[in-house]
Amino acid sequence: MRLTEEESAMLAGGLGPVRQWAVRHQIAVGEFFDAPDLVPVAQAHVMADTESLGHSGVSWLEGLAAAAEPERRVRIPTITDPRGLDFASYKRLGQTDAMASLEARATAAFEALGVLMTNTCINYQTVLPPVRGEHLAMGDTGVVIYANSVQGARSNFEGGPSALAAGLTGRTPRYGYHLDAHRAGTLHFALDCRPHDLADWGALGGIVGRAANSYWQVPVISGLGRAPTSDELKHFGAALASFGSVALFHLPGITPEAPTLADAFHGRPAPAPVRIAQADLEAFYAAYAAPGDKVDVVVFAAPQLSLLEMSRVAGLLDGRRVHPATALVVATSPEIKFAADRMGLTARIEAAGGIVAAGVCFYQSYAREMAEANGWQRLLTNSAKLVNIIAGYGYRPTLASMERCIDGAVAGRIV
Amino acid sequence: MAIVLACHKGIGPTVTGTALVAEDNFSARYDLDRIKGVFSRPAHKLYGQSYVGKVLVLVTAKGGVASAWMLSEMAARGLAPKAILLDRANTILAQGAAFAKLALVDRFERGAPTSLIGTGDELLVEPAQGRVTILNRD
Numbered sequence: 001m002r003l004t005e006e007e008s009a010m011l012a013g014g015l016g017p018v019r020q021w022a023v024r025h026q027i028a029v030g031e032f033f034d035a036p037d038l039v040p041v042a043q044a045h046v047m048a049d050t051e052s053l054g055h056s057g058v059s060w061l062e063g064l065a066a067a068a069e070p071e072r073r074v075r076i077p078t079i080t081d082p083r084g085l086d087f088a089s090y091k092r093l094g095q096t097d098a099m100a101s102l103e104a105r106a107t108a109a110f111e112a113l114g115v116l117m118t119n120t121c122i123n124y125q126t127v128l129p130p131v132r133g134e135h136l137a138m139g140d141t142g143v144v145i146y147a148n149s150v151q152g153a154r155s156n157f158e159g160g161p162s163a164l165a166a167g168l169t170g171r172t173p174r175y176g177y178h179l180d181a182h183r184a185g186t187l188h189f190a191l192d193c194r195p196h197d198l199a200d201w202g203a204l205g206g207i208v209g210r211a212a213n214s215y216w217q218v219p220v221i222s223g224l225g226r227a228p229t230s231d232e233l234k235h236f237g238a239a240l241a242s243f244g245s246v247a248l249f250h251l252p253g254i255t256p257e258a259p260t261l262a263d264a265f266h267g268r269p270a271p272a273p274v275r276i277a278q279a280d281l282e283a284f285y286a287a288y289a290a291p292g293d294k295v296d297v298v299v300f301a302a303p304q305l306s307l308l309e310m311s312r313v314a315g316l317l318d319g320r321r322v323h324p325a326t327a328l329v330v331a332t333s334p335e336i337k338f339a340a341d342r343m344g345l346t347a348r349i350e351a352a353g354g355i356v357a358a359g360v361c362f363y364q365s366y367a368r369e370m371a372e373a374n375g376w377q378r379l380l381t382n383s384a385k386l387v388n389i390i391a392g393y394g395y396r397p398t399l400a401s402m403e404r405c406i407d408g409a410v411a412g413r414i415v
Numbered sequence: 416m417a418i419v420l421a422c423h424k425g426i427g428p429t430v431t432g433t434a435l436v437a438e439d440n441f442s443a444r445y446d447l448d449r450i451k452g453v454f455s456r457p458a459h460k461l462y463g464q465s466y467v468g469k470v471l472v473l474v475t476a477k478g479g480v481a482s483a484w485m486l487s488e489m490a491a492r493g494l495a496p497k498a499i500l501l502d503r504a505n506t507i508l509a510q511g512a513a514f515a516k517l518a519l520v521d522r523f524e525r526g527a528p529t530s531l532i533g534t535g536d537e538l539l540v541e542p543a544q545g546r547v548t549i550l551n552r553d
Contacts, residue, residue: 028513032426033506052444052481054488139480156506159483161514176506213440214475215505245440245477245505364481368448389479392445392456 001030001173002037010169016071018064022165029162030173038171039135039178041155043077045123046115046167047139048160049364050084050102057160058106065112073114078167079127080110081140082304082331082361083119089357093329094373095366115167119359120333121303124151125230127335132256135178137166141241142234142303142385144177148248150233152256154178157215157247176215177247183257184266185220185250187212190273193281194225197401198309201232202239202384203284207276209244220250220264222273227254231306238303239384288387288399290414294325296376298409300402301331301362302386309402310340310356314348316406322353323412327374334358354409362386367393380408417539418549420531422500425520425542426512431550432497434536435469437461438529440477441499441508443485452494470498470538472528476508483507487515498540500547502527518542 009015010023026038050058064072085095085103107117118127121140124147130136132152138144139158147153156176158166166172176182189208195201204221212219219240228236228251240246250258258264300313313330322328330349332340337358340346346356357365363386370376371394379395381387382405387397398414407415437460440446448455452467476482489495498518499508512519518540525531532538532549539548 025510025513028426029506029510031424032504032509032513032519047480048484049481052484052488054484054491056488056491057484060487141479157480159480159507159510159514161483161487162506162510214503216503242479243477245475363444389445391458392447394455 001027001035007038007171016067018067018072019168022168025161025165026169026171026173030175033173033175035173035175037174038169039174040170041076041135041137041166041172043079043128044074044137044163044167045079045081045139045143046160046163047081048106049082050099050106051364051366052160053106055102058102058109061106061109065109072112074167075170076167078115079118079123080115081121082364083359084365086357086360089355092355093357094370099366118333120335121361122234122306122333125306126333137163137172139163141247142238144247145237145241145249146234148177149237149250149255182216183218183248184268185218185264187217187219188271188273189219189221190275191221191223192275193278195281197382198231198235199382199384199399199401200281201228202235203281203399204276205236205239206243206384206388207280207284209240209242209246211274212244212246215245215247217244217246218248218250219246220252220258220261220270222252222261224251224254231309234303235384239388242385242388285399288397290378290396290398293378293414295380295408295413296378297327297329297374298405299329299362299379299381299383299386300405301329302383302389304361305330305332305336307336307339310336310345312402314345316403317349317352317354320352320410322409326409326412328354328409329362330354330356331361332356332358363389363393367395371395380405380414416553418552420528420547420549421524422520422545422547423522424545425518426509427516427518427542429541429543430497430518431537431539432468432470434472434532434534434538435461435464435466436472436529436532436534439473440475441471441473442477442479443482443489444479445477449485449489449494466496467494469496470500470540471496472500472532474502474527474529476501476505480507483511483514486511486517490515490517500528500532500540502529520545520547
């Protein structure tokens, strides 16, 4: 890889051991993907929940944090994905003091590195929306696919170590979705149905994701009929990234790099579309259906809820009560939680028996240990991303609309 | 005479180990019980099988970014695979392998490694050379 004078100095250790580790890591990854050089990035977003980090990861972070201050501080705005635990609600969710202690250590280490603890996977809605053409190092697949597709920014999936390395060097290897050549559509889907609910948009993302099934595929979806909302695209993108490992999609006439179908394919002929019908959506739901089953926990998360979603949950719970044998968990970002507190939404959700957790996203929060501590198996959610992830943690997930999830929470069974 | 497979230059050290092969994908968070060291997602083709010390041969990497940390954490607890061979890696597995110093290779010249290698094959994986050798077959 071609290195600038400053990058060469980092590699030689002239800017300290922390930045030397960072650029070495970036060169190893860049060479794997034949990157010609490093590209400056405007922001980094670090996924580093303590469940993923483990004790070894936290100790490693503490090692970086022990370096001299000028050598350890990030050089560009660097923010965080949801954490492993919310200090205000962890005991109600069956998480332990040992988990909280590890979380506190990780947070202290990140703060020593100059990282801003935003603890959110909806930073594109709540912190600083990416801009078309902007190069970024975003963690969290849902953040990357939204920034690339809806906002026209340029990022690969950056795992925690790589995003932190980008924060420390201010650069990332130039490969994948930083390059025009990878941003052309490769697959074509056409809708013969109209998704209505957020869960429908997630299901659609799941269907396209299963078909795409590769980080290097760029699906183009035509025939939407109208411009989706930010929350609809959030659920669509998160599920598409989760089921398919996809990092970029185009919606002709809607997303910025695809004014037309031809633009989506960079002028090449569009392939014949794979058609998606209402029956496909229904089959997607049916694969997770469990009518009449007892519901242990209802989860609204993955991605964290926007203020408008929080308002809908509160409105659907007004005058009702969550069944005593069922838990209802709502996860949002710290900023949205402050707003929800101020506007009375948190109080309405918790008055009905729900738990509002901030800065977490459920599946990143010791999901297996929560299941064991609370005796949870059947999980009901409107997040297609979550149904894809959570079975590996021992849950039996069911996908339903927000309204049906609330009905299930109140009845204590799937209705 | 062993079978030599050329691939793109990879990441991590030279290792030898026994192959565990499936026409399925890989995510440390979605697919594994990292405490027990087994595949735990019921829909995965290796469900219930131990991955510890094996050379995993799969199609691609799926799911979220957590694998980038988790491979290192699994290695620190002695519960990691010895190497991962994919038809096409995504960015997260490459970043995770670089961080964990775990052997990873992909882009085989003769096609998908799941069609070239069988479970139980003894493999020599040389990422720096872009080479995998099947030691037990001619």
